[in-house]
Amino acid sequence: xxxxLTGVVTALGPTAAVLDxxxxxxKLLCPPTTAASLRLGERATLLTHLAVRQDDLTxxxxxxxxxxxxxxxxxxxxxxxxxxxxxxxAVMDAPALARAVAASDLAALVKIPxxxxxxxxxxxxxxxxxxxxxxxxxxxxxDDDGAARRSDEERRxxxxxxxxxxxxxxxxxxxxxxxxxxxxxDQAEQMGQAGPADRSVAAYMRAALKQxxx
Numbered sequence: 001x002x003x004x005l006t007g008v009v010t011a012l013g014p015t016a017a018v019l020d021x022x023x024x025x026x027k028l029l030c031p032p033t034t035a036a037s038l039r040l041g042e043r044a045t046l047l048t049h050l051a052v053r054q055d056d057l058t059x060x061x062x063x064x065x066x067x068x069x070x071x072x073x074x075x076x077x078x079x080x081x082x083x084x085x086x087x088x089x090a091v092m093d094a095p096a097l098a099r100a101v102a103a104s105d106l107a108a109l110v111k112i113p114x115x116x117x118x119x120x121x122x123x124x125x126x127x128x129x130x131x132x133x134x135x136x137x138x139x140x141x142x143d144d145d146g147a148a149r150r151s152d153e154e155r156r157x158x159x160x161x162x163x164x165x166x167x168x169x170x171x172x173x174x175x176x177x178x179x180x181x182x183x184x185x186d187q188a189e190q191m192g193q194a195g196p197a198d199r200s201v202a203a204y205m206r207a208a209l210k211q212x213x214x
Contacts, residue, residue, distance in 0.1 A: 002059065002164040006045040009038050014163065014205050015090065019044065028061030031089040032202040036163030037063045058082065066094035067181060072132050077119075077126045084114050097135035101127050153199065156181060158198045160204045168211060181207035 004026070007021035017038055018025045028046060038044050046061035060082065062068040062090045067089055072083045089158070091112045092100065100108045101124055109120035157178050164174035179202050 002025070002048050002050050004045055004047050005045065005061070006057075007025055008043055009040050012038055012040050012163075014202075014209065015086070017044075017046075019046065019061075026059055027173040028059045029086060030063075031067055031086065031093075032163070032200075032205050033089075033093060033159060034061060034063040034067065036159035036201060038163075040168070041167075060086065064094070070094035070097055073127060073130060073134070074123065076130075077122045079119055079122060084119075086189075087114050090113050091200050095132040098131035101131045104128070153182075156199065156201050156204060159201050160208055163201075163205060163207060164212070173212065174208070177208040177211040178204060180211045 005019050005021050007019035009017055010025060011018035011027075012022045013036060013209050014032055014035055016027060017033050017035060018027050029047065030046070034046065046063060047065060048062070049068060050059045051058045051060065057179055060068075060071065062071065070093075071082075071085045071089060074080050075082065080088075080191070088097065092108075101103070104124045106117065106120045106124065109115055109123060110117055115123070133206055160178050160181075161171070161174045164177065169177075182199075184207060185199055185203075211214065
């Protein structure tokens with residue numbers, strides 16, 4: 001099994017990267033948070049998982065051990081494969097997923113593309129006793145909940161800006177696109193559209209790319 005790869009990033013997208021390892025290019029599918037941490041032309045090390053499906057071999061890459069653990073863990077639930085597992089991590093990082101499962105927060109889980117009520121219920125029932133190790137508090141967590149949310153928001157927006165610059169966009173251009181995406185989320189919440197806006201790295205990345213495509 002390929003446990004990790006170290007090489008130069010030669011191609012980068014919102015959910016995929018190519019690492020040149022000794023002249024061989026390995027394509028890895030990865031969560032947006034991982035893609036946002038990479039830079040074109042720079043060396044990087046990614047933890048990996050090789051999924052084998054009949055005649056198909058797919059490599060998945062992760063910048064953080066807990067995200068790989070979460071990726072593997074959710075697949076122990078009935079009906080969850082690698083594609084859906086990656087979709088889950090595109091919306092929730094490992095600690096957020098652990099909190100949602102532990103709290104039986106079906107409303108949060110069904111917001112993930114591909115996760116309906118039945119899958120959300122299976123995640124809660126089958127993983128509730130297994131997610132404790134993933135629920136470590138974030139490094140920037142503080143007693144003041146408001147300050148913690150602001151810090152987490154800044155971290156996510158920074159990751160998206162870094163990811164966009166890694167894709168070749170100018171820093172100022174990326175910052176403006178992410179700021180516009182955040183403004184859209186603010187406006188949606190103010191208008192009361194279906195509760196809190198999706199402010200995940202993946203959501204910000206999608207919205208920012210739409211801004212840049214205009």
